[in-house]
Amino acid sequence: MADLASRISKPEEGAAPQVDDPTEGANSVGIVENAYDVEVKLADLQNDAESPLFSVQSFEQLGLPKAINDGLLAMNFKKPSKIQERALPLMISDPPTNMIAQSQSGTGKTAAFVLTCLARVDLAKPQQPQALLLAPSRELARQIQGVVQTIGQFCENLIVQAAIPGEVSRETGVRASIVVGTPGTVMDLIRRRQFDVSQLKLLVIDEADNMLDQQGLGEQCVRVKTLLPKTIQILLFSATFPDNVHRFAQQFAPKANEIKLRHTELTVKGISQMYMDCPDEGKKYDVLCKLYGLMTIGSSVIFVRTRESANEIQRRMEADGHKVSALHGAFEGQNRDALLDDFRSGRSKVLITTNVLARGIDVSSVSMVINYDIPMKGPDAGMPDYETYLHRIGRTGRFGRVGVSISFVYDRRSYEALSDIANHYGIDLVQLSPDDWDLTEKKVQDVIKSSRARPDYAPNALGN
Numbered sequence: 001m002a003d004l005a006s007r008i009s010k011p012e013e014g015a016a017p018q019v020d021d022p023t024e025g026a027n028s029v030g031i032v033e034n035a036y037d038v039e040v041k042l043a044d045l046q047n048d049a050e051s052p053l054f055s056v057q058s059f060e061q062l063g064l065p066k067a068i069n070d071g072l073l074a075m076n077f078k079k080p081s082k083i084q085e086r087a088l089p090l091m092i093s094d095p096p097t098n099m100i101a102q103s104q105s106g107t108g109k110t111a112a113f114v115l116t117c118l119a120r121v122d123l124a125k126p127q128q129p130q131a132l133l134l135a136p137s138r139e140l141a142r143q144i145q146g147v148v149q150t151i152g153q154f155c156e157n158l159i160v161q162a163a164i165p166g167e168v169s170r171e172t173g174v175r176a177s178i179v180v181g182t183p184g185t186v187m188d189l190i191r192r193r194q195f196d197v198s199q200l201k202l203l204v205i206d207e208a209d210n211m212l213d214q215q216g217l218g219e220q221c222v223r224v225k226t227l228l229p230k231t232i233q234i235l236l237f238s239a240t241f242p243d244n245v246h247r248f249a250q251q252f253a254p255k256a257n258e259i260k261l262r263h264t265e266l267t268v269k270g271i272s273q274m275y276m277d278c279p280d281e282g283k284k285y286d287v288l289c290k291l292y293g294l295m296t297i298g299s300s301v302i303f304v305r306t307r308e309s310a311n312e313i314q315r316r317m318e319a320d321g322h323k324v325s326a327l328h329g330a331f332e333g334q335n336r337d338a339l340l341d342d343f344r345s346g347r348s349k350v351l352i353t354t355n356v357l358a359r360g361i362d363v364s365s366v367s368m369v370i371n372y373d374i375p376m377k378g379p380d381a382g383m384p385d386y387e388t389y390l391h392r393i394g395r396t397g398r399f400g401r402v403g404v405s406i407s408f409v410y411d412r413r414s415y416e417a418l419s420d421i422a423n424h425y426g427i428d429l430v431q432l433s434p435d436d437w438d439l440t441e442k443k444v445q446d447v448i449k450s451s452r453a454r455p456d457y458a459p460n461a462l463g464n
């Protein structure tokens with residue numbers, strides 16, 4: 001059995017600075033970013049050869065059309081990240097070749113595939129669907145749609161449409177060059193002949209390991225693919241590709257170029273991973289409330305296992321005088337959109353959610369992620385869910401920022417599950433104790449607060 005105690009370490013001395021929000025104004029579909037971030041330099045990170053944000057080239061050298069480069073400038077993207085620099089030339093070259101690409105959370109995978117879509121669509125046919133992007137949640141599909149619209153803002157005639165529940169009118173159907181959707185809705189639209197897929201050139205699947213997992217969305221994605229042109233270029237992206245799904249991904253996207261990472265390269269070192277030893281399950285709630293002050297230094301996401309517990313914790317915390325919101329799949333679409341927009345803008349700062357938001361969601365102000373329940377999978381939720389752990393904590397520490405994750409353990413089972421996860425990724429977890437609150441606060445604040453004042457930060461290298 002892995003031993004958490006043996007993996008206890010001191011919090012990192014000082015911590016990394018936050019960067020300016022590079023996506024400011026990026027989300028034109030009703031998404032406003034929080035103004036919490038403070039000014040520091042991304043350049044230091046992007047010049048470190050060991051960082052996943054490093055590149056030798058500029059965007060101009062990647063040979064993209066001018067309108068696209070203008071969009072990148074408007075987003076304030078100065079240099080590509082490693083995944084953008086490595087994957088883009090392979091994806092935009094002719095003849096089109098499939099791609100399976102892995103890169104750590106928050107390292108710019110979205111822009112990598114969005115740029116490819118923009119480079120490939122023929123804007124002389126703006127209403128003809130040419131690129132289809134699939135994502136596992138409505139929130140992620142909307143977010144990607146926002147990124148396409150922002151980077152593509154100077155591409156004349158570009159039309160981008162979301163194929164998510166409630167967004168496509170029955171009368172008009174899909175009329176856009178780039179379509180971003182969830183697999184179930186996309187499948188329905190194709191079946192009802194509201195979505196002409198005959199001229200699609202590109203299929204992108206984000207969070208591909210989750211999307212192709214045969215226990216989950218895999219079947220739907222496979223069915224969608226059977227309806228698409230046989231020559232379509234397929235791009236699969238994720239921060240995680242467990243071996244079994246990876247093998248399936250290779251069948252799904254034959255002869256693909258591949259960019260892969262080792263297990264131990266997967267964690268983002270800007271995220272200080274901690275765990276809280278709670279006395280018992282009942283006390284988890286009290287500990288959570290005590291953390292509230294730290295949660296609101298920036299913004300925070302609390303992950304729980306079920307929708308019911310998300311509702312229940314929100315109810316109790318509000319009754320106890322804390323301002324928190326909850327978002328999960330039981331809510332109606334527009335309500336979900338409004339809740340996430342409030343969180344992005346900083347109108348709400350603490351969001352309780354389920355795995356529905358574990359993947360892909362990019363809110364740069366998130367400085368803390370709490371695993372109220374350790375993510376588990378398999379029959380009877382008996383196995384630690386390594387991938388979900390990584391995606392959940394990856395909601396903080398975006399593109400060179402720092403953040404803290406705190407996982408709650410309270411019994412042998414949760415302790416062992418977290419130990420397994422720590423061993424799987426070779427991570428050292430910092431222990432927090434509810435009995436010494438001053439020390440706990442100091443450990444967390446050392447990361448979140450000092451991070452804003454250290455321009456000389458050298459990034460923690462990945463993959464060495």
Ligand SMILES: Nc1ncnc2c1ncn2[C@@H]1O[C@H](COP(=O)(O)OP(=O)(O)OP(=O)(O)O)[C@@H](O)[C@H]1O
Pocket residue numbers: 022023026076077078079080081084103104105106107108109110111238239359360361362364394395398399
């Ligand atoms: N070249 C760049 N320069 C500056 N910022 C960038 C660059 N590329 C991407 N970003 C920003 O980095 C953040 C993270 O990017 P993105 O959401 O694409 O990460 P990701 O790799 O898809 O993460 P995840 O695995 O969590 O989905 C975004 O806010 C994005 O705007």
